[in-house]
Amino acid sequence: xxxxxxxxxxxxxxxxxxxxxxxxxxxxxxxxxxxxxxxxxxxxxxxxxxxxxxxxxxxxxxxxxxxxxxxxxxxxxxxxxxxxxxxxxxxx
Amino acid sequence: xxxxxxxxxxxxxxxxxxxxxxxxxxxxxxxxxxxxxxxxxxxxxxxxxxxxxxxxxxxxxxxxxxxxxxxxxxxxxxxxxxxxxxxxxxxxxxxxxxxxxxxxxxxxxxxxxxxxxxxxxxxxxxxxxxxxxxxxxxxxxxxxxxxxxxxxxxxxxxxxxxxxxxxxxxxxxxxxxxxxxxxxxxxxxxxxxxxxxxxxxxxxxxxxxxxxxxxxxxxxxxxxxxxxxxxxxxxxxxxxxxxxxxxxxxxxxxxxxxxxxxxxxxxxxxxxxxxxxxxxxxxxxxxxxxxxxxxxxxxxxxxxxxxxxxxxxxxxxxxxxxxxxxxxxxxxxxxxxxxxxxxxxxxxxxxxxxxxxxxxxxxxxxxxxxxxxxxxxxxxxxxxxxxxx
Numbered sequence: 030x031x032x033x034x035x036x037x038x039x040x041x042x043x044x045x046x047x048x049x050x051x052x053x054x055x056x057x058x059x060x061x062x063x064x065x066x067x068x069x070x071x072x073x074x075x076x077x078x079x080x081x082x083x084x085x086x087x088x089x090x091x092x093x094x095x096x097x098x099x100x101x102x103x104x105x106x107x108x109x110x111x112x113x114x115x116x117x118x119x120x121x
Numbered sequence: 122x123x124x125x126x127x128x129x130x131x132x133x134x135x136x137x138x139x140x141x142x143x144x145x146x147x148x149x150x151x152x153x154x155x156x157x158x159x160x161x162x163x164x165x166x167x168x169x170x171x172x173x174x175x176x177x178x179x180x181x182x183x184x185x186x187x188x189x190x191x192x193x194x195x196x197x198x199x200x201x202x203x204x205x206x207x208x209x210x211x212x213x214x215x216x217x218x219x220x221x222x223x224x225x226x227x228x229x230x231x232x233x234x235x236x237x238x239x240x241x242x243x244x245x246x247x248x249x250x251x252x253x254x255x256x257x258x259x260x261x262x263x264x265x266x267x268x269x270x271x272x273x274x275x276x277x278x279x280x281x282x283x284x285x286x287x288x289x290x291x292x293x294x295x296x297x298x299x300x301x302x303x304x305x306x307x308x309x310x311x312x313x314x315x316x317x318x319x320x321x322x323x324x325x326x327x328x329x330x331x332x333x334x335x336x337x338x339x340x341x342x343x344x345x346x347x348x349x350x351x352x353x354x355x356x357x358x359x360x361x362x363x364x365x366x367x368x369x370x371x372x373x374x375x376x377x378x379x380x381x382x383x384x385x386x387x388x389x390x391x392x393x394x395x396x397x398x399x400x401x402x403x404x405x406x407x408x409x410x411x412x413x414x415x416x417x418x419x420x421x422x423x424x425x426x427x428x429x430x431x432x433x434x435x436x437x438x439x440x441x442x443x444x445x446x447x448x449x450x451x452x453x454x455x456x457x458x459x460x461x462x463x464x465x466x467x468x469x470x471x472x473x474x475x476x477x478x479x480x481x482x483x484x485x486x487x488x489x490x491x492x493x494x495x496x497x498x499x500x501x502x503x504x505x506x507x508x509x510x
Contacts, residue, residue, distance in 0.1 A: 047384075048384070049384050049385060068438075069437050070341065070408070070409065070412050073336065073339060073341060076336040077336040080336045080337070086336055087336065088332070089328060089332070089339070090328075
């Protein structure tokens, strides 16, 4: 999956948890929480959405890598490359 | 078996509700009704609410047609009930029944497999002439959102009317909140207490629990806070009560109302039924379900009417502490601020510890500060033993 594809998936997931947001104006290097009205439940739903869309179960310890859109894309790209495009890290 | 007719009335869904608009009947005359069935959908200032029926019988006659706004207590329909069943509920706020079924264990489809539609989206669709059956939902669990309706409305060439509808709904929500909070501040002599809680054990326990779990199965700190409050209420029932007339009436069941903000402004605090009985995993699923339905549609009447106390958490918004306004007829509200690292003395040493400020707003007619202090201290102790929650 290309970075552009990952970026689009991330934006789709964000759009589901913050449907009122105009994601076209989202600054990619600014933290989501400074731009979107999202709480802990929204963020967890975002992580769940990433898991479903990209098969990447982001561990809690890595939540700090999902602060901005750019950070998200970089992190998810790394995870995707490590697992040959279909990563499925830790799961219960 | 003998049968008798009973009036099914517009329920009171909160201290601030005076009237509601019958949006849709979900049962037809002749349909069999079981306790807990959703019989109709009613639009209030807090959105569209699914109304449950609390008697078994048969829907005999519909008295109010969809689209009509009627005062609380107005007969909406006649139900032919079996004489052996308990009387139907007339005013849920005053005498709430136990829910017929436990809260759904996971995010369910809307009742009866109906399309999940946010209250605002439903109202906008009606106002803008958008057929919801033609709208594809893009929200959580496929819910149709305001934005989906706006897209459909624009496609029909009606963009000018769109923004005004959202403003109407926000104004209605503000009026409802204003009425309830004004009544609270006018009638309830609040007192406030707070304490700082070291949540290192809670944090570590949660991290351990969540490690290795798929995201959909992870727990949030708020779950443990809500559970701790619910368990503490077993020992402090004076805070699990409603002020009725001139006395506090203790409630047999513990239904913690959780304050949930709405996108675009406003909030509701629906009940998690029998909160103290739920495991953290069950409570987390119930919470996710509630948040989803508050924002996506499908909130039920008993959830709005049954709360026996409210828990509000504004930690995500960055505040250290909050001192809430009690939602009448409840007599207490617990507030939690953000969890943040602070210097804290442990065993004679200053250490960086994750701390949260818990606050209690309580009705001085129903309890005193001494009891409030003990209650808050019990919540703190429970949070030191997360494995027992």
